[in-house]
Amino acid sequence: MVRLRRVALDAAAAGLFVFPVQPGGKLPAVPRHSAERCRRRGICAEGHQGWEQRATRDRAQICRWWSGDASARFNVGIACGPSGIVVIDLDTSTEPLADWGGATTGREVLDQLTARHGQTLPDTYSTRTPTDGEHLYYRMPEGLELRNTHGGHGHSLGPLVDTRAAGGFAVGAGSVRPEGAYLVAEHGRIAELPDWLATLLTPPPPPEPRRGEPLVLPTRRANAYVAAILAGETAAVEQAPKGQRQITLLTAARTLGRLVGGGELDADNAHALLLDAAAVHIGVDEFTQVEAERTVARGMAYGARAPRRIDRRHTPPADEAGDGVEGGEAS
Template identity: 50%
Template structure:
């Protein structure tokens, strides 16, 4: 074995296969480089430099590599909520989704098992498509990683055990029915301005901020990404309409989501990305609060 070790050799092989790789701190799933998506590379010299220094874990940047990875988590005994009653984790939920779509369960692709009993199903994004990370969008205990996300690659190790390739089939293209399910719905039609006296407008705006912050703070694991994204979209509309500053919207949501960080692998960077995505989406549908006239 060379000085690079098992993980460094795996990084070189992944890059040669077309993936963009970067190091994670040893025995963790946390990036060991700043701006990991921009730092991810296929350059063998950079890879040798990283992995000859330390036995870093290996990550693949999904966006640059055109990957969509479906993460099926085990429930670890947690009872499934409606409408997934009886499911024991993401595998069962994916099987139900496939049956509902009249399609086979898409397991005939490169697959990695995780140390905590989950599975990562690797897919190629369709040409021209751009998907983002999701958490619970497809269903209970199913997350996805795409643009703005990364996945811990096979051969990496954590205290709980190894990431292992359990199906070495070629990476399949994302099934059409899954692509449709991961495509955001079209934005609603712009709403008419809300006309309120200045004092009432301020109270109305504050009420919206507090309600969205409360929803985010109270969200339970499995719903937190979707709740934060929805709240960011709501506040983004107010930012787009000039009723709220982008900084106040970010500060409000960041504070509300502070309790999510460190739970089930959620990072501050992921929270920041979700907020940015939601604000940008909402700003395309500005919601004005007009205070130039008094309401009667």
């Protein structure tokens, strides 16, 4: 049965990293031992190699894996991290979701979320699972490192909507389970993950541990310090490349939000600064004003929960003369 080997080779030729999944199943078939049982030999000499490390595009390795009577029946696992993709996994449920207008599918949840954000989803390669789920494939934007999310938990997109990224995999089209086959639903290229989805899937950084003492600086240095943060964050937003615009704006909003929380900045000023910086992107490649405002509000609210306080040490009046944000001691 060379069919599944063909499937694996085709996936690799399309740029995806593959590994064997149990015949008729959906669990990895490599490695054969767990990390705990690893004897640090052979391929594991430098450290245990799990399915994510072993996933490959190498034709010879794929032919070795998918050969022989038994192993040729391996399903095809696609390792999302090495492949540089994010797979949105849409499930179904028999329980209508009250918060989502009685939706019973991840597809309905995603469509509602998309409409709520005033967006449309780009056409992209997708598959249908044997249990009527859908897998939407997207390219990971340059420089972004997303991990898996689980529907309805943490910063996931919503119930019945999982995402598979670094640390995750999808069972590829052509694979079979007792319930049926994984089929290509939409042929064609894998589109880049839209900015707004990348933003929603980016976990907030853990708030820094509250230290007992605020940052103590002489007034002049404190002002320069704040000015340097403002200049740095707004420049980062202005210069953010496509694919990282929302993330950069969100990060800047969190940083400024912390200063607002610490009483260093006025909330309205910070908001206006951020939107000014983002203005160069608005209307370009589907980056909308509404989305920018939403991102700023979200980031600032988050940042305000981990306030950055600066204690202005008393300095003699002479030293404070001419004090201003341009005093060049920015650290």
